[in-house]
Amino acid sequence: MRSQPKQPNTDPKHVPSLGQAARTAVREGVTLLQLNVEGLTKAKINILEHLVSTHKVTTILLQYKPHIAALRSKISARNNLLRCLVGSSWGASTFRTAALAIVHSAAEYAAPVWCRSVHAKKLDTTLNETLRIITGCLRSTPVAFMPVLAGIAPPKHRRAQATHKIACQAMDSINHPLHATLGGQPHGGRQRLVSRRPFSRHAAALVAAGFNINTAWCDDWKEVSRPLPPQFNVEPSTTTPTGADLPRKAWTTLNRLRTGVGRFGKCMHRWGLKTSSSCICGAESQTAEHILFDCRVLHPPMGQDDLKSPDEEGKRWLQLVAEYA
Ligand SMILES: [Zn+2]
Structure with missing residues (x-):
């Protein structure tokens, strides 16, 4: 027996998935897509690029709230994996490397695409939990201390660094798909997608300012409320911090003494x-x-x-x- 064809959703508030929207766009030649982007993958980015480059769609409105919510769940699950290893023989250095490999790599996937979303900050609380696991700091520890102790820059600077990197690559290579977008035109070049915070403007501003992750982080660090605890002797740096070679318990104690919260x-x-x-x-x-x-x-x-x-x-x-x- 043949199955009934699926009826289109006529609810005016319905926002189609990327796959549905792509099929509709190709079939009906629509010019405006409003998308809830969930689980951003290379394949989905390719679909978006294809739709725009083939002029199937002239305007795409992207909403990243579902994507960031899904990412938070993924990061929480990976934090739980790390937490299970707290009682093992792993030292701080191993924890830091593992966190960068399994948590930050997932948390920053395709970040230049979505990092300007207002929902991006929601991910930071989950990443602070990762830093808390690495450093052994307690929940009352000021959030600004933990990236310094872990030797991992705050998430917003890491996302800006990813955007800066891709912008530099695009400007340097004439064959890069984003080269025309960032082609040195006024106001960051042509804006391809409707957005209040377009990639082109953000990327052009980072390149023009000569973005450097350490400088940006140090500038933020100067804004941290003073005085710091007199024994807090670590400065922002993306290298492995001193004491990271200690056994886990000694490392945790060291950080709690440094921050004064233990x-x-x-x-x-x-x-x-x-x-x-x-x-x-x-x-x-x-x-x-x-x-x-x-x-x-x-x-x-x-x-x-x-x-x-x-x-x-x-x-x-x-x-x-x-x-x-
Ligand atoms: Zn005493």
Whole structure:
């Protein structure tokens, strides 16, 4: 028995999928497409490029909300994988490499296409969770500290870097599909798609400003509320941070001491998890600063050098402090 042909959806609020829209465009020669882009893949990008380049469609309105929602779910699942490995023998350096390979690679796939969407920021909270797993920082830790400790630039700068890279490639090669779009015309060249934040304008602005991820990150870092904890001795850099070769527990303790947010007496008392904020040395309030600068029992054997590059003695001290951090 032959199946009934599928009836088209006549709901005026219905937004077709990319496949449906492409078939309609080819069949009926429509000129305006409004698309909910979900699960952006190379194949879907190719369909879009094909529709535009063959003039099947002259205007495409892209909405990335479903794509970013789907991406958040994917990143959360990968974060859970990383979280399962927290108790393993993996050190910080391995965690960082794994996060870049399985989380950030997925989170930044085709980012130059969707990074200007207002929904892109929603992904950042999930990526902050990735940084929290890498650094071992607690939820109360200021968000700006975690990229610095992990040695991974904030997501918005990484997405801008991807856009800058593709813009430079397009400008350098006459055979690049985007070369004409970024061809040095005023206001970033011809705008092919209707958008309030078009790729061409964003890319041209990044190239004109000579975008550099480290400079952009350092500029942001200057805006972080001051004063920083006196023991926070790390600067923004995309290289592996000092201490990343430590065993997981020592690395976690090191970061909690650096940020001042950990299972110290004062924090635990404030969170209602301890009845007193006192230290084992008898001091009234146990904080990271107290442990590092004043504590008679838990002070670092080599002073502040143990926070910069812990040696064997420094590692033993971090293991001791791990009980309180
Ligand atoms: Zn003490």
